[in-house]
Each structure stands twice: as C-alpha cells, then as structure tokens.
Amino acid sequence: xxxxxxxxxxxxxxxxxxVFLDGLRGVAAMMVVIYHYTFxxxxxxxxxxxxxxxxxxxxxxGFVIAAAYEDRLRTRADYCARFLVxxxxxxxxxxxxxxxxxxxxxxxxxxMASLLSNMLLLPELTRLGREDSFVLNxxxxxxxxxxxxxxxxxxxxxxxxxxxxxxxxxxxSLVGVLYVAATSNDxxxxxxxxxxxxxxxxxxxxxxxxxxIYRWRGWLxxxxxxxxxxxxxxxxxLLAAPYHAPVNGLxxxxxxxxxxxxxxxxxxxxxxxxxxxxxxxxxGELSYPLYAIQFPFSAALALLLAPLGxxxxxxxxxALLAVLPTAWAVLVLYDRPARAALGARLAGAxxxxxxx
Numbered sequence: 001x002x003x004x005x006x007x008x009x010x011x012x013x014x015x016x017x018x019v020f021l022d023g024l025r026g027v028a029a030m031m032v033v034i035y036h037y038t039f040x041x042x043x044x045x046x047x048x049x050x051x052x053x054x055x056x057x058x059x060x061x062g063f064v065i066a067a068a069y070e071d072r073l074r075t076r077a078d079y080c081a082r083f084l085v086x087x088x089x090x091x092x093x094x095x096x097x098x099x100x101x102x103x104x105x106x107x108x109x110x111x112m113a114s115l116l117s118n119m120l121l122l123p124e125l126t127r128l129g130r131e132d133s134f135v136l137n138x139x140x141x142x143x144x145x146x147x148x149x150x151x152x153x154x155x156x157x158x159x160x161x162x163x164x165x166x167x168x169x170x171x172x173s174l175v176g177v178l179y180v181a182a183t184s185n186d187x188x189x190x191x192x193x194x195x196x197x198x199x200x201x202x203x204x205x206x207x208x209x210x211x212x213i214y215r216w217r218g219w220l221x222x223x224x225x226x227x228x229x230x231x232x233x234x235x236x237x238l239l240a241a242p243y244h245a246p247v248n249g250l251x252x253x254x255x256x257x258x259x260x261x262x263x264x265x266x267x268x269x270x271x272x273x274x275x276x277x278x279x280x281x282x283x284g285e286l287s288y289p290l291y292a293i294q295f296p297f298s299a300a301l302a303l304l305l306a307p308l309g310x311x312x313x314x315x316x317x318x319a320l321l322a323v324l325p326t327a328w329a330v331l332v333l334y335d336r337p338a339r340a341a342l343g344a345r346l347a348g349a350x351x352x353x354x355x356x
Contacts, residue, residue, distance in 0.1 A: 020270040026283025028053040062210025093338035101296035102136030176201025181253040226266035290327035
C-alpha cells in the first residue's frame, strides 16, 4: 500500500520550515475574523476570545522570524538591510491595497493625512476625534507593531540581543501584560488610541518569548511529535472559550503566558504527511490576506449592498461567507504577483559581482 511521505515541521526537516505552524496561523486568522464579524459584545460573538489570536501571531512571528533569519542576521553585518527589505516586500503590498480600499469605503472622518499615516503604518491617535488609531483599516495596529518589533530585532540581534537581554525584555513586558489583564479584565487592547504603551508591552512579550522558544527549542521540544489534531483542538478551544467576566483577565493572562507557548512548542514538533502539509501551506498563505482585508472588505461590501437593505444578521453571514474566497482572490491576483514583481525589481537593481 502506498503511503504519503512524512513532512517534518522543523527547519532541518524535509519541508524546510515549520509547516504545521503555518496552518495554525491560518486558523488563527479565520478565528479573529469570525470574532470581528460576529461581535455584538464581549460575551456575544461566535469566537469570544478571538482577539487573543493576535498574541499568538506575535508569538509565532518571533519564533518563525528567528528560525528563518537569525543565523544570517547574527553573522552577516550586511544582512539587516536585506531583511528589512524582505519584510517590506512581504507586508506592504497589502498595506497599500487595504488602505486605499479603506479610504474609499470606510465611513467617518478621514482626509489625505489619514491616507498617508495609515499607508506608513503610523497611528493617528485622536487627531480626527476617532477612537481607532488606524481609521482606514483597524487591523493595521497589529501590523504596525509587527513592523516595529521586526525593526528592533533586526538592528539589535547581532550585537545586543543575547538570551539574557531577551529574558529581561520578557520579564519586564510580562509585568505590563499582567497589569493590563488585572486592571482591564482582558488583553483586548491595541486598536484604540491611547493604549500604545500597553500595546507595546503586549507585543514585546509574545514576540520576544517566541524568539527565546526558538533558541531553546533543543531543550523545549517534546521527545515525541505532538498530535496535530490535539494541538489544533486545544488552540481552537482557547480562542472559542466563553467570556466569563469575573475571571476573564486571569484567563487571558494564562492563555498568553502559558497556554499559547505550550501550543507553539507542541505545534513545532508536529510531523505531517504531504497532504496535511499542503493544507497547512495554503492556510498559512491565506492568513495575512484574510487578516489584512477583513475591515476594508466589510466596509466595501456594506457600501455595495446598501441598496438591498439587508438585515444585520444577513449581512454578517454574507460577509463571513465571502471574505475567505475574496482573500484567496487577493492573494492570487494581487499579493503574490506584487511581491514577485517587487522582488524581481530589487534583485535586478542589485549590482552583480563579476567572476574573476
């Protein structure tokens, strides 16, 4: 009987990357979209802790960026600029597209300064009297934080970002995370103006911890590969857990500081067959377009369907059904070609060294 070859979710494995973690990133993106599209209150939505998916994104980002780039960043003085260009090529095509769609479709105060600041991933704070830091695409707050910690990582990892320094960053930011969880009763911060210090603590904690987990993977990985179904169900259960106000801050703190790191460690040990790995690859590719378009797409769809007079429930259901194929179309028709064109253009602009 023919069997499918295993695909190790380890950098030194056959797949060359943590394949299962790509799939978890895609699942997390779907869950945060469900959270936003069904939100009617903290305890009145279909994915009541979907907002914690962002913390997992930051944790995962620290881990996979260290896996993909740290050796070169630490050993090659010239690689910092190349890393930052690679990240810009990866992220900015969708920043530009979603900002333009948001400018055309999002209701409320906006002007050319909004367009420029959102395009540059600079928060507007309360300049227009809006609560959101990014009025054209609310989700861009987390991408702005991602870009910030990517830059900080790139410029410090070669000379200063030792394990001891990372432990200090994790410890200090942990205090901030626990303080926010205790005083706000949740960690659902970041999109609103005025939360920048707490948002930075939230981001730094998970991103720095992800780097540490990658560096210490030799000690942390389980002796046997974890079950992909068990890891996935555990992760989904955390995001779908009911919102219980009296202890929600405690739940959020435990999820971010204990349960998500355990999910990451277990997920990094998973071994997949070819079919499973391909599914995870597709989910991973979809994760960023799906997350990035969710708010501008909803605003554009509402504008387009306004003459139909749909009920709120009908519109939410239609948006949920339509956002995934729309994200796939954006990926295939725009994001992949844009990144390929930018990469080719920049590669062609680099001076070539003639062989002696």
